[in-house]
Amino acid sequence: MDWLGAEEWQAVALSLRVSLWATAASLPLGLFTAYALARWEFPGKQIVNGLVHLPLILPPVVTGYLLLLTFGPQGPAGRLLAEVGVVFGFRWTGAALAAAVMAFPLMVRAMRLSIEAVDPKLEAAGATLGASPPWVFATVTLPLVAPGVLAGAVLAFAKAMGEFGATITFVSNIPGETRTIPSAIYAFLQVPGGEGAALRLVAVSVAVAMGALLLSEWLARRVARRVGGA
Amino acid sequence: MTLEVRLRHGFGGFTLDAGFEAPPGVTVLFGRSGSGKTTIVNAVAGLLRPEAGRIALGGRVLVDTERGVWRPPHRRRLGTIFQEGRLFPHLTVRQNLRYGAWFAPRGARREDMGRVVEMLGIGPLLDRRPGALSGGEKQRVAIGRALLSAPAAILADEPLAALDAARKAEILPYFERLRDEVAVPILYVSHAASEVARLATTVVALEAGRVVATGTAAEVLGDPGVKPLGPREAGAVLETRIAAHHADGLTELDAGGAALFLPRLAQEAGAAVRVRVAAHDVILAREAPRGLSALNVLPGTVREVRAGEGPGALVALDTDAGRLLARVTRRSVAALALAPGVAVHAIVKTVSVAPGDVGG
Numbered sequence: 001m002d003w004l005g006a007e008e009w010q011a012v013a014l015s016l017r018v019s020l021w022a023t024a025a026s027l028p029l030g031l032f033t034a035y036a037l038a039r040w041e042f043p044g045k046q047i048v049n050g051l052v053h054l055p056l057i058l059p060p061v062v063t064g065y066l067l068l069l070t071f072g073p074q075g076p077a078g079r080l081l082a083e084v085g086v087v088f089g090f091r092w093t094g095a096a097l098a099a100a101v102m103a104f105p106l107m108v109r110a111m112r113l114s115i116e117a118v119d120p121k122l123e124a125a126g127a128t129l130g131a132s133p134p135w136v137f138a139t140v141t142l143p144l145v146a147p148g149v150l151a152g153a154v155l156a157f158a159k160a161m162g163e164f165g166a167t168i169t170f171v172s173n174i175p176g177e178t179r180t181i182p183s184a185i186y187a188f189l190q191v192p193g194g195e196g197a198a199l200r201l202v203a204v205s206v207a208v209a210m211g212a213l214l215l216s217e218w219l220a221r222r223v224a225r226r227v228g229g230a
Numbered sequence: 231m232t233l234e235v236r237l238r239h240g241f242g243g244f245t246l247d248a249g250f251e252a253p254p255g256v257t258v259l260f261g262r263s264g265s266g267k268t269t270i271v272n273a274v275a276g277l278l279r280p281e282a283g284r285i286a287l288g289g290r291v292l293v294d295t296e297r298g299v300w301r302p303p304h305r306r307r308l309g310t311i312f313q314e315g316r317l318f319p320h321l322t323v324r325q326n327l328r329y330g331a332w333f334a335p336r337g338a339r340r341e342d343m344g345r346v347v348e349m350l351g352i353g354p355l356l357d358r359r360p361g362a363l364s365g366g367e368k369q370r371v372a373i374g375r376a377l378l379s380a381p382a383a384i385l386a387d388e389p390l391a392a393l394d395a396a397r398k399a400e401i402l403p404y405f406e407r408l409r410d411e412v413a414v415p416i417l418y419v420s421h422a423a424s425e426v427a428r429l430a431t432t433v434v435a436l437e438a439g440r441v442v443a444t445g446t447a448a449e450v451l452g453d454p455g456v457k458p459l460g461p462r463e464a465g466a467v468l469e470t471r472i473a474a475h476h477a478d479g480l481t482e483l484d485a486g487g488a489a490l491f492l493p494r495l496a497q498e499a500g501a502a503v504r505v506r507v508a509a510h511d512v513i514l515a516r517e518a519p520r521g522l523s524a525l526n527v528l529p530g531t532v533r534e535v536r537a538g539e540g541p542g543a544l545v546a547l548d549t550d551a552g553r554l555l556a557r558v559t560r561r562s563v564a565a566l567a568l569a570p571g572v573a574v575h576a577i578v579k580t581v582s583v584a585p586g587d588v589g590g
Contacts (some may be wrong), residue, residue, distance in 0.1 A: 119316075121312070121314070121316055122316055122318060122319075124277050124303070124316075125310070125312065125316040125318075126318075126329070127276070127277075127302070127303040127304045128275050128276070128277070128303050128304075128306075128308060128309070128310040128385075129304075129309070129310075129329055129330035129333060129375070129376075129379045130304050130305075130307060130330055130332075130333030130334060130379055131304055131329075131332075131333050132302075132304045132333075133304075135304075135333070136304075139318075139329070140318060143320045144319070144320055
């Protein structure tokens, strides 16, 4: 990777790490939330739905500031978590948290749609054949929603790769710690002669995003062919 | 093993209030759409919680609302065959068939996979996925999947309703074999009189959420007071045995000593055969007719006359062959002075009996 400078390479590696963690860590909660919104009726469902979608509508700076107030070094959750050794403020983990929160609505939407498309009658059939609810979920629901889960994860990953506003507000722009690709591009554009480095990172951004989309398309088509018959 | 059902549940504007027992063999829940058949099956399967009632299978209580017992569906072990098959689209036929066996308790009496596959003729389909199967093939796999889950009873909710006539004719014999070869009770929901006539060991007739009659197919279908589908669909069932196949393409049946001629049947001589005779295909005559093309003339006695709302009437008569129903006009009832005890001749055209109404 000679064509990327050390500083640029650092931003790329950090972005990949932050996005992968953000996606992987929010996947179980995203799936659970999507399932609850798709299948269960409970009091306050509309409020939960609203909270999940809030980061999509709020200015990212607001989301970042709210994260700082809550999970920052002085925030209530931040102080509590620091006691057990989990620190988000001005660390790459904070960048991952910000990316996860911003990507969460996209992930949940894709998964919820695919769960709603699964016929509950198939799940009932599984139950009559002796499968308990967790087994029905693992052997019937999950395989059928796999394309949607995959699409949600890839969408979330791509969103995490591009997250800027909430990240820079929450954890600042510290080289090697919180300077992801978008923050690095922004930083390079602030200094004279930084356009070259910025352009190279733009190219990396486009390539990663395209690669992720193609991969998810290919995987989804494979799964769809398996489910569709023949 | 007997399935005991007693239920009360409000649905679709009226209250289902039904109780019956399903002994080994096929018990057909018979009634028109909306009479509560599917509600009963769903309650037995555990897919619906009844407001009140008790369901027990051979002493094992599945539901007892008074004692607060409710067993979830996966702990009931009732192999269920749905109208739409409900095969798992992401699994092959083989995996679908094995799905239930996976969850069956270790000690359960299991059907042999090879035997079931052979009985249902689905060997060539094992590696395909449900998306590539025809409607009839899907239903045969669904039957196999239910059988192989080591069920304590089998529930079938209108398993043929979504199929065309040819596919129905293809699947019905498999249910007949199931009835004769499987020891567990089978609860079978249907709104087709021909299925009742061919399959039922016991019939439970439902109207608007109430049981209006229970008994054998011959008893229930031969009762002019029980018309869950209306008089148009009425028709009695005769229990017969194949006497001989004749060279001119006819099969002679022995119905309680009386001879009955039908177009050639596939069964061997000596085989027991049920024949459903639609009430509108029976002509009544006071005297033995002469110079008649119809081959089947059964002497009998009128047992009951039921005039309907319209111009028609249903006449039940006892013949040597068994109970028959005839649908005639009220004008004919008056002209022939039909009343209980009157001797009549029932005339049935050989070709009027539909092949789908004849079964083992």
